[in-house]
Amino acid sequence: MTSKILVVDDDENIKKLISIYLQNEGFETTLANDAVEAFEFLQEEEYDLIILDIMLPKINGIEACIKIREEKTLPIIMLSAKSEDIDKIQGLSSGADDYLTKPFNPLELIARVKSQLRRFKKYNKMQKNNEKVLEFDDLYMNTETRQVWVRKQEKRLTPKEFEILELLLRNKGIVLSVSKIYEAIWKEDFLKSDNTVMVHITNIREKIEEDPKHPIYIKTIWGIGYKI
Structure with missing residues (x-):
């Protein structure tokens, strides 16, 4: 083709x-x-x-x-x-x-x-x-067992944190807006004043990033959203 x-x-x-x-x-x-x-x-x-x-x-x-x-x-x-x-x-x-x-x-x-x-x-x-296993560099996720490993160490995520990370991994390279993430995970309309997604992203970074202030996995695209 x-x-x-x-x-x-x-x-x-x-x-x-x-x-x-x-x-x-x-x-x-x-x-x-x-x-x-x-x-x-x-x-x-x-x-x-x-x-x-x-x-x-x-x-x-x-x-x-x-x-x-x-x-x-x-x-x-x-x-x-x-x-x-x-x-x-x-x-x-x-x-x-x-x-x-x-x-x-x-x-x-x-x-x-x-x-x-x-x-x-x-x-x-x-x-x-192998749709059950998602990866990016040394970050691995098994969507069947709902496990996440970073640098060969298992990381414990809450259900919502896991779902957000899975969404980002399934859309590697694509910038997802805060509203898209919220509506995909919470299944309801997004309100501009809601900082739920930002709080969850911060929590995920605390768990998977070596330096959460300088993340290498979840990148912030200012004024647009987040991407892996």
């Missing part, structure tokens, strides 16, 4: 060059000029990977990546003319899986595309074969 790739860049020449190389490797491509157009394509079609430029008009690539991650887990490779480490960190922190600096070798981009697709397909296959 042919993999579909969405290329988002406002530079026509770069966009066409990427598309030619991808099509030569048997990939199907869709070209978007900006994030708004990309969002429209993502609503209409399922894609296997996104190549996303950071310097976009209207909505930049960082903001676009965060929004995409609210709903999609597919691999995202970011492109940028900026080569500073802080720019790479910002790109990867927003939910991107890989980062390539312009100008780049198209063959390197193709290699990274293939690598990300292999990794994602392998991950999806493992998830289907």
Whole structure:
């Protein structure tokens, strides 16, 4: 089955060059000029990977990546003319899986595309074969026995803490808003003044993080929500 790739860049020449190389490797491509157009394509079609430029008009690539991650887990490779480490960190922190600096070798981009697709397909296959066990780095959860291990040590969570952590693990890489978490776990409408989710996240961090003030598992995406 042919993999579909969405290329988002406002530079026509770069966009066409990427598309030619991808099509030569048997990939199907869709070209978007900006994030708004990309969002429209993502609503209409399922894609296997996104190549996303950071310097976009209207909505930049960082903001676009965060929004995409609210709903999609597919691999995202970011492109940028900026080569500073802080720019790479910002790109990867927003939910991107890989980062390539312009100008780049198209063959390197193709290699990274293939690598990300292999990794994602392998991950999806493992998830289907073993849906009872969820993991992230050295954090493991068995949803059948309702046990959690971090760094090979078992951690005791309350039922609600377990459900929140399971929800985040099942949506790895996706930013979940406080309201989505609350409504998914408590099965009732969320009120803006309610800090129940924040309190539970704090309690979970106290149990699973080495340094709860600098968490490595549950990340806060300010103004949006939480993600693993």
